[in-house]
Amino acid sequence: MAEPSSTPACPSSVPAHIAIIMDGNGRWAKSRGLPRIEGHRRGVETVRTTTFAARDLGVKVLTLYAFSVENWKRPQDEVGGLMTLLEFYLKKELKTFVEDRVRFRTIGRTSELPASVQKLLRETVEATKHFTEYTLVLALNYGARTEVVDAARAYATAVAAGRENLNDDSWATFNRYLSTADLPDPDLVIRTSGETRISNFLLMQAAYAEFFFTPTLWPDFTKADLAAAIADYNRRERRFGPTSEQLKPATR
Numbered sequence: 001m002a003e004p005s006s007t008p009a010c011p012s013s014v015p016a017h018i019a020i021i022m023d024g025n026g027r028w029a030k031s032r033g034l035p036r037i038e039g040h041r042r043g044v045e046t047v048r049t050t051t052f053a054a055r056d057l058g059v060k061v062l063t064l065y066a067f068s069v070e071n072w073k074r075p076q077d078e079v080g081g082l083m084t085l086l087e088f089y090l091k092k093e094l095k096t097f098v099e100d101r102v103r104f105r106t107i108g109r110t111s112e113l114p115a116s117v118q119k120l121l122r123e124t125v126e127a128t129k130h131f132t133e134y135t136l137v138l139a140l141n142y143g144a145r146t147e148v149v150d151a152a153r154a155y156a157t158a159v160a161a162g163r164e165n166l167n168d169d170s171w172a173t174f175n176r177y178l179s180t181a182d183l184p185d186p187d188l189v190i191r192t193s194g195e196t197r198i199s200n201f202l203l204m205q206a207a208y209a210e211f212f213f214t215p216t217l218w219p220d221f222t223k224a225d226l227a228a229a230i231a232d233y234n235r236r237e238r239r240f241g242p243t244s245e246q247l248k249p250a251t252r
C-alpha cells in the first residue's frame with residue numbers, strides 16, 4: 001500500500017461507501033501566495049493518499065468529486081490546468097491501480113472531456129474492471145441534476161421501447177438508470193474546507209447518507225482526518241425511517 005504511516009485506531013464500523021467533496025485547494029494555495037493550480041497539484045497528492053487510506057481503513061467504495069459540471073465556468077487556464085493534472089494523474093496511477101487491485105471508474109458526462117482524457121479514462125477503466133475488493137470512483141463533469149436528466153431520458157426511452165413498465169413506480173427500477181446503478185449508496189459524505197453545501201453532488205444517492213464537514217482544506221486532509229470522520233460516523237444512529245426504539249433489540 002502506498003501509505004505505510006501510522007494507522008489510527010481501527011473504527012468499529014466502517015462505512016462501505018464514502019464520498020468526498022474535495023474543497024479548499026484554492027484557499028490552500030492563496031494562503032501560501034501560490035497560484036491556484038499549485039493547490040490543485042497538492043490536491044492530487046491528497047487524492048492518492050486518501051485512495052489508499054480509505055482502502056486501509058476498510059472502505060469498499062470511495063467516490064471523489066473531482067470536476068463538476070459547474071467547474072467549466074472557472075477561468076480557462078484553471079480548467080486547462082485541471083485537465084492536464086487529470087492526464088498526469090491517470091498516466092501515473094494506472095500501474096498502481098493494477099498492482100494494488102483498485103477498480104477505477106467514473107461518473108459524469110465524460111464524453112464532454114478532452115479526447116486525450118477520455119482515452120486515458122477508457123484505458124484505466126478497462127485495465128481495472130475485473131477487480132472486486134475496492135473501487136475508486138472519480139466524479140468528472142458530474143452534476144446530480146444532469147445525472148437525473150440523463151437517467152429520466154434513458155428511462156423514458158426504455159418505457160417507449162417496452163423494456164420498462166410505466167406502472168412500475170419503484171425507486172429500485174429508476175435507480176438502474178443512474179450512473180451509480182452498480183454501486184451502494186454512500187454511507188458517509190465528507191466535505192472539506194469548512195463549506196457546508198452539497199453542491200449538486202450525489203443528490204439522489206445521499207438520501208440517507210451521514211454528513212461530515214471539516215475545516216481542513218483538501219490538500220491538508222490526512223488519513224487521521226479520514227479516521228476521525230469514520231469515528232464520528234460511528235456515533236450516529238442511522239434509522240432509515242423507523243424510530244430509535246424500534247431499532248434497539250428488546251432487552252427482555
Ligand code: FPP
Binds near residue numbers: 065066085
Ligand atoms: C475545489 O477546490 C477543488 C476542485 C475543483 C476539485 C478537486 C480537484 C482536485 C483535487 C485536483 C484534480 C483531481 C484529479 C483527480 C486530477 P477549490 O478550487 O474550489 O478551492 P477554493 O474553494 O479554496 O477556491
